[in-house]
Amino acid sequence: MFYNTDCVEGARQYLRDASVDLIITDPPYGIGGDTLHKHYNRKEEFVLDGYIEVPREEYYDFTYSWIKEAERVLKPGGSMYIVSGYTNLIHILNALSETQLKEVNHIIWKYNFGVYTKNKYISSHYHILYYVKPGAKPVFNTHSRYSDAEKDDASNGSLNYQDREDVWIINKEYKPGQVKNKNELPSQLLAKIIQYSSNEGDLVCDFFLGSFSTARIAIGLNRKACGFEKSGVAFSYQMNEIEKIVPGSLLSGFSTPPPNKYFNQGKPMAESEKNEIHSRYLELKKSGMPKKQIMEILGRETGRGPWSLSKILSTIK
Numbered sequence: 431m432f433y434n435t436d437c438v439e440g441a442r443q444y445l446r447d448a449s450v451d452l453i454i455t456d457p458p459y460g461i462g463g464d465t466l467h468k469h470y471n472r473k474e475e476f477v478l479d480g481y482i483e484v485p486r487e488e489y490y491d492f493t494y495s496w497i498k499e500a501e502r503v504l505k506p507g508g509s510m511y512i513v514s515g516y517t518n519l520i521h522i523l524n525a526l527s528e529t530q531l532k533e534v535n536h537i538i539w540k541y542n543f544g545v546y547t548k549n550k551y552i553s554s555h556y557h558i559l560y561y562v563k564p565g566a567k568p569v570f571n572t573h574s575r576y577s578d579a580e581k582d583d584a585s586n587g588s589l590n591y592q593d594r595e596d597v598w599i600i601n602k603e604y605k606p607g608q609v610k611n612k613n614e615l616p617s618q619l620l621a622k623i624i625q626y627s628s629n630e631g632d633l634v635c636d637f638f639l640g641s642f643s644t645a646r647i648a649i650g651l652n653r654k655a656c657g658f659e660k661s662g663v664a665f666s667y668q669m670n671e672i673e674k675i676v677p678g679s680l681l682s683g684f685s686t687p688p689p690n691k692y693f694n695q696g697k698p699m700a701e702s703e704k705n706e707i708h709s710r711y712l713e714l715k716k717s718g719m720p721k722k723q724i725m726e727i728l729g730r731e732t733g734r735g736p737w738s739l740s741k742i743l744s745t746i747k
């Protein structure tokens with residue numbers, strides 16, 4: 431499902447209407463990206479050659495044609511995340527406004543190692559445009575990474591809330607001595623999008639594969655993957671690499687909420703279970719244990735929440 435071709439031609443030829451659950455993509459920037467590496471402090475022997483740029487004057491037409499294809503192949507309710515710098519963002523927004531796709535969030539991704547400038551502020555963020563195709567309820571797995579109960583140690587704030595704020599601070603990956611695409615997206619960023627906006631078994635597509643980073647994380651998280659890369663050099667190298675990824679091998683590699691400790695919550699309770707809770711309570715109480723600790727133990731052992739335990743225990747004379 432990976433094609434060494436232009437994404438518009440490839441999508442027309444290989445992807446059916448409404449067949450993709452999630453698109454994550456990072457189009458060429460239209461800023462002379464084939465020389466982009468000169469601005470960065472990197473060892474060029476490890477940066478994979480073959481990045482194909484789009485001339486600035488063609489950027490709108492190019493963007494419009496791939497975004498129209500993306501809209502066609504997305505399922506109703508499917509999501510699309512487009513990563514873009516500021517320079518050509520206007521063209522992407524204009525092209526999106528010519529579609530039926532609906533904006534959900536405009537995310538700012540703040541990264542480290544911005545392009546160094548001396549006489550102005552250093553640019554250290556990208557834009558991520560999150561859109562959905564109308565017609566069905568989009569997948570948004572609110573609790574796929576943090577439960578409501580998890581707190582940040584330092585501030586005691588909700589980790590679920592913090593993770594879902596629209597400014598993401600995620601560092602680019604430094605991979606000394608490894609071959610990479612010049613603009614490789616970090617695994618943490620890709621995993622986050624995939625966890626929130628798709629389910630296992632869904633099809634995730636990247637129109638501009640580059641180093642196949644989207645495909646790698648999607649397969650690792652047990653999704654199916656497809657996409658296009660026009661550069662033959664990048665494509666051949668990465669095709670060998672992608673075959674090494676074991677489906678599902680990254681499922682425990684990213685943030686996931688702890689298993690629900692109240693695993694019996696909401697289930698009907700038989701008289702015999704109530705009696706067992708009573709006797710266990712009395713047994714623990716006899717040992718002189720404080721009530722708070724008893725309730726914690728009962729919660730762990732029975733999988734029942736504090737509210738239902740208190741209700742049962744309130745009937746003890």
Ligand SMILES: C[S@@+](CC[C@H](N)C(=O)[O-])C[C@H]1O[C@@H](n2cnc3c(N)ncnc32)[C@H](O)[C@@H]1O
Nearest residue numbers: 436437456481482611614615638640641643660
């Ligand atoms: C910004 S990079 C993508 C980086 C990728 N997200 C990663 O993490 O490695 C854009 C990629 O699109 C490729 N590209 C440029 N024009 C294309 C086209 N018309 N169809 C498919 N790929 C294209 C470039 O060669 C480049 O590898």
